[in-house]
Structures are given as structure tokens and as C-alpha cells.
Amino acid sequence: MRGNGFLALAFHTLFIIFILAPIVVVCVVAFTPEGFLSYPTHTWSLRWFKAIARYPEFVDAFFASIWLGLLSSAISVALSVPAALAIARYRFRGREAITALFLSPLMIPHVVLGIAFLRFFTTIGIGGTFLGLVISHVVVVLPFALRLVLASAVGMDRSIENAAISLGASAGTTFRRVTLPLIAPGVASGWALAFIQSFDEVTMTVFIATPGTTTLPVRMFLYIQDNIDPLVTSVSACVIALTVAFLIVLDRLYGIERLLAGREVREDDR
């Protein structure tokens, strides 16, 4: 019972068209030579890609997004590794509740988180700062990092650690030379997924971003709300191209389905 019939493949083709159509359309329209939204029927032009350079608000927002993604994913991984080791190895009171709390940003609507952060940051006086953005992004991307680190911590063979300790290695050495290398695939894939989640986040960020500190998706969203023109299409096409490149690398390294399902990253057949 392998292989698909004609009907299955016809359905599959339509499904793939459905999935790709909006993404492809953005990339094609971005090459229009006209001053309005249209398909580049006669010639393809880089006019609107060159135009991005004249709009510093997009360029600045792009770099802000990169910094925000790097910082928040790094912090969330640094918090996830010890937390995942504790959850994987110890049985302590409140373990289930704490795990649920750490994963809760996946289920709480991001609008609610955005409102809660806006209220909280304004009250404690860090409203509209980059610090506020970093804190909120750490919270939102931590579940993605935690799930992948946890999966590799649970699947780890502890006898290797015990061997290191019995041979006289200190706790610090054991962690650095044995534990960390063993969970490295989970840590790296968790970091990558956390970064991209931070880079894409718009719903929560739109509440706490201000014109001075804003991210690329928020800038694009606010721009589209006013009007849709070829400029925002070419910005979107750049974002899509960057994400696809990142995605193909991630898929080669870890397998996209494992990354998203939050299961253990291992070298086995696909």
C-alpha cells in the first residue's frame, strides 16, 4: 500500500497550488515595473527593490527585528536549558504546573499577551522601550525553545554523564563537556525556531511597539493597513526570500517536521 492514485495526486496538486499561490503572487508582483500593483507582463524590474533603500523606516525596522530576534532567542535558550534539564530529570512538586506555565504563551491569544504587556510596561515605566520588546519576545518564544531542548534532554542517555562523574569530572565539566554536546541539536534547533518566531511575531508586538522601536512585521502591517502598494510587496518578497533560505538550511540540518512537531531531533530516516 504505497504510492498515491490519480485522485490523490490531483488533490495534492490543487493543495500545493493553494499553499503556494499567495506566496508566489507576492514575489511576482514585487518585480512590476509599474507604479501600481500589477503583474510584470512585459518586463521584470528591480525598481521597487531599489526603492526600499529610500525608506529608512523599513531598513531600520529590519535591523531592529534581527537584533530583537537574536537577543530574545539567546535569552530564551539560556533560560530553557536549565529548566528543561530540571523538568526532564527531577520529580518535584508543581513540575506539571510549571511546565504548563512555560508552554502557556502557545495557547494564550497573543492579543491578550500584547494588552497585558502594554498595561504592565506602562505601569512600571518601560513602555515603548527596546527592553520591553526583548522581555515580551523572550516570553513568547521560550515555549518553542523549551519544547525542543526538553525533547533532547528526555531522550538523552544519562549513563554517559554518570561515567564522566565516576571518572572524576566536576559538575561543571560534566555539563560543559558531556551534557551540552549531547543536547546540542535540540538547543540549536530550539534557538533557530525561537529566532524565527520572534522575527515573525506581529500580533503581540503591535501593541507594545512605538514609532521609535518597531519591528519589520509591525511596520509592514501598519503600512498595509493604510494602503497596499508595490513597495510593501517588494519588502514582503525580501522577507519571504530570507525566510525560505533559512528554512531550507534548517530542513537540511534537522528536518522541518521534527522542528515544528517539537520532537526529538535525531539522525534517522525521513
Place this chain on the structure above:
Amino acid sequence: MSIAARRQAAAPWLLVGPALLLFVGVVLVPIAMTVLLSFHRWGQFTGIEPVFVLDNWIEVAEDPYFSEMFLRTFRISVIVTAAAVLLGAPEAYVLHRMRSPWKGIFLLIVLGPLLISVVARTLGWALLFGGETALVNLALLRLGVISEPLRFMFTETGVIIALTHVLVPFMVLSVWAALQRIDPRVDDAAVSLGASRVTVLWRIVLPQAVPGILGGAIIVFALAASAFATPAIIGGRRLKVASTLAYDEFLNTLNWPLGAAVAVLLLIALAAIIIGANRIVERRFAQVFE
């Protein structure tokens, strides 16, 4: 308790400590503050008054504008979930039966969009739905399915199509993961005993895919009900859902207490639906999950 045992008991707390402090301080406290905020009073000229009144909740409960908007959010989420099941589950099965390298390539194409910015994907639908670039209507007219162009922008249909596109990969992922656990020899056994393809699909594959379908449905429903960017761009200012309404109250009207009430109600309704659905699923399919 000896010192060693005490250190042993303290170890997990030291390890989860930093993340726990952050989450209590920056998740639980702000959400509690938001709940409290929903009971404050707001005036055009007075701003937020820190009093404890039920005004906002009464307004949300009595004004038909809010019930209509919540009903619309619910309706869109149910239809999107149904569409995701109907499209995503068969696609997961097709992917499951594919051979390498096609399997890997198409998994990447189907699941990859989850990592592409929601704003960029929704922009694609806005281009396909309206203006000079409205290919959807052009294709439907060409195929003779319709005789007049349909309206997709600023309609529920448009929001549903775009949201289904944004969320269906979660369904594929969930069903695909469930199908991976099936022992292919059971299929072969059924075929060797004379079962037709349809019988195998209906009696062997589908029952084992059900946990994946239900798990995926809960995820898709929750994300559809709390979706923001897609309904904001496709639905526009006229077609409000819960999250875009809360956004408007916060950033345009500046009536934070009322916006907080809408958001808290969305959170409570969603939590109740998800917990209820989980209960039913666990009771009904307890044997499948074991």
C-alpha cells in the same frame, strides 16, 4: 534532612528558578493586571479611573454589537477548523504515502509557510482577492464557475480562505505525526486478507488518524479565534473579530478597560472551549491514546 538531600531537593528549583521568576513576573502578574483593568472605569476626559465597577462587563454583555462580533469570531473559527480538517487530513495522508525524495520536498513546501511572516502571506491573499491582481476571480470567471466577480476583500469568505491557508499546515503536521505511528504491516495485513483500498482507509487508517485530527482541530480553532493580522488586513475596519476589536479599543479609542474586558472574555471563552474539547476527546478516545 541531610545537607546533601536538601541540596538535591533544591536543585530543580534552582534550575527552573530564572525562567519561573520571569514567567510569574511578566506573564501571571500582567494578566492579573489586565483582568483588574477590565473592572476599571474609563471616561473620554477623565481617562482610566482605578475603581472597581462592572460597567465594561455589562456593556460587553448587553450591547448586541459585542455578541455579534463574538459570534462572528466563533463562526469563522468553526468554518476554518472544518476546512482545515477537510483539506489538511487528506493531504497529510497523501504525504504519508509519498516516496522519498518527494515526501521531504512536499513536507517542506506544506509546512514551510508556517515560518513565513503571516503579514506577507496575508498580503498575498489581498493581492489575489482585489484590484488589478485579482487572480481568484479571473480564474473562477474563466472556468465558468461564476458569471460575476465575487467580493472577497472585507468579507467573511475572504477572511476564512486566508485564515485556512495560514492555519492548515498545523493540521497537516498533526495528522502526519499521527499517521507516522501507524504500523504499515497492519495495512498490508488488511490488504492480504482481501480488504479493498476504501475499507483499509475507512477501517484502519482513519481510526488511527483521529487523535491527530482532533489535536490539530483544537490548535487550528484556538489560533483562528485569536488570529489578528489576517482578519485585520482582509476583513478591514468593518469586519471586526474579537482581537481586532480589542486592538481598536486599545490603540484608537483608547478605552483600555473596555478593550481589556473583550480580551479577557476571549481568553476565558477560548480556555473553556479548549478544556471542554480536551475532556470530551480524552473520554471518547481514551483507548486510542493509550
